Amino acid sequence: MNPLSNPAGDAASAANASQSPSFRPLYQQIKALITQSLQSGEWKPGELMPSEVELAGRFKVSQGTVRKAIDELAAEHLVVRRQGKGTFVATHAEERAHFRFLRLMPDEGVPHHPDNRVLEVKRTRAPAEVARLLELKSGDAVVYIKRVQSFDGQPTILEELWLPGQLFKGLTAERLVEYKGPMYGLFESEFGTRMIRATERIRAVAADAAASEHLHVAEGTPLLCAERVSFTYGDKAVELRKGIYSTAHHHYQNELS
């Protein structure tokens, strides 16, 4: 009640009205506001964000509260902190940490001479299964991509992607081929859709005719099958990817922690 004896309590009480049910910490609310600004593109991937003091002033809270909000955003890889420089919006473009979404590693060393060959890009209608996983209606427009990734000249990954047609209107084979760097970099810079997290389901399958042809292995060869659903802000599914990995000289690397 008394600003002098409890300046902290004021802000907290004002925002939360001290209601026990539906209580939400101030820093969570600030975090949500910052996330909205990220989503709306007020600060674009790779750009410098306002400083902590600046944000504290804007939201009328202490720097410590802003700090805790940004701490969580950094832990979720939505922003990157650099001491002395500032806080930056995370980006898939320059980010060396695209290892976050590329888990297939050579048995020794690091990926060498990666090369992408686009086999097909077309606009079509979502099959039932795809629609279900992307939370679309069956028959909605989707972009379909099929490509092969090679390392050291060895074809290693055959993958198919489905993207919501509405979000990726101008996506053509040309732009896909032109673009240098990870595909998620293209998605975020050209189509304003940033992949935040993904879930994968991994199985062992036998090589079918297509896999045999593109990965240069005998039909029936055991291969890894990774089915990925990627999400953007607000846990909205925006990519379905089905990858077939040859694990003769590579493995799927995972950390349990």
Add this chain to the structure above:
Amino acid sequence: MNPLSNPAGDAASAANASQSPSFRPLYQQIKALITQSLQSGEWKPGELMPSEVELAGRFKVSQGTVRKAIDELAAEHLVVRRQGKGTFVATHAEERAHFRFLRLMPDEGVPHHPDNRVLEVKRTRAPAEVARLLELKSGDAVVYIKRVQSFDGQPTILEELWLPGQLFKGLTAERLVEYKGPMYGLFESEFGTRMIRATERIRAVAADAAASEHLHVAEGTPLLCAERVSFTYGDKAVELRKGIYSTAHHHYQNELS
């Protein structure tokens, strides 16, 4: 220099002597001290730890500094915080989150009626490959375990384990069978070795005769092969596990975040 104008600077300066090179935050040092106490067994898995105020007193730092140290330990799953109750040493025993190390999930629903059948337990000498991954000398004593895990009566996982002989002296088939709950619970309560994190390498392989027999699949069937190295405190490798998973009705679940 002046305690009145900078009470905070005092503790920090005293500990770090304001040396820029080799600078290490106070809370990191506190974290290391607490980790030592965890490792030494001063507080055992499942037990209640001293409160933050108590620890702050012991280490002669502010509660906020202890708090930041414990925050990181909680993020690494070494301890668990419970509001109103206190901070507890994490345990594999009651921990429902043994999903952290069991990534194979049924295609629908959650694991049902799990059942473990121990096929073999023996003490032997480490093969070169095993010794290398466990950071032992080739020929050192190891415990070898082979078992099959079933879900809903369906044999699904065939796995082999190698453990350093020195750490698991009294480990027999009987104790393994008697023990109810996850194996890591047995390891931590009976042998004082707690698994902290692990790395896995996943491949697709063809079922050999053994896999075919124990998992009831035809020879040549594609199966997942997960090679895991687990680490305890101080990043010391203490388990090598090679699992063969049938992915007919299950998949390896992974979160990319």
Add this chain to the structure above:
DNA sequence: AAGTGGTCTAGACCACTTT
């Protein structure tokens, strides 16, 4: 009522980067 972790603030100083 007492104790615990959780939130919030204000202020000082440190480490790092740029001007």
Add this chain to the structure above:
DNA sequence: AAGTGGTCTAGACCACTTC
């Protein structure tokens, strides 16, 4: 020198659990 994030402290109050 100035600005940024990073550390540390002290103190108040809140939410939750237990007595």
